[in-house]
Amino acid sequence: MNPVADAIRKVTAAMQKELESGDRSAGIDTNDLVDVLLAIADELDPPFGEPVAEEDACPKCGERQSDNLVWQDDETVRCANCGHRYQPGR
Ligand SMILES: [Zn+2]
Numbered sequence: 001m002n003p004v005a006d007a008i009r010k011v012t013a014a015m016q017k018e019l020e021s022g023d024r025s026a027g028i029d030t031n032d033l034v035d036v037l038l039a040i041a042d043e044l045d046p047p048f049g050e051p052v053a054e055e056d057a058c059p060k061c062g063e064r065q066s067d068n069l070v071w072q073d074d075e076t077v078r079c080a081n082c083g084h085r086y087q088p089g090r
Contacts, residue, residue, distance in 0.1 A: 007043035011036060052088070060084035 015036065018024035024032070051057075051064035058079035063069060068080040069088075076085045 003044060007040050010043055011039045014039070056088035058082065058084055059086055 015024065019026055050066060052066050052069060054064070056069075056077075057064040058069065058077075058081065061079060061082040061084065063079050063081040070078050070080060072078050072085065075087065077088050078085045
């Protein structure tokens with residue numbers, strides 16, 4: 001099993017499905033290429049969850065990826081990126 005080949009196959013299958021259903025043009029432009037490359041990258045290295053609101057971001061480093069902002073027992077959030085602890089929304 002080669003994860004890169006698997007990712008390419010999976011994205012290709014999704015593209016073929018979109019082509020068959022008419023959701024995607026059979027012509028290819030730069031945007032299509034970017035979509036495909038990013039989709040392959042996301043398969044190999046899944047993106048983090050949705051970013052948190054701007055006011056809830058880490059005040060020290062600006063981290064907004066919810067997976068890197070971990071709620072602690074004392075109602076603070078610990079930023080996994082820089083280690084800062086803070087109360088969000090303040
Ligand atoms: Zn931080």
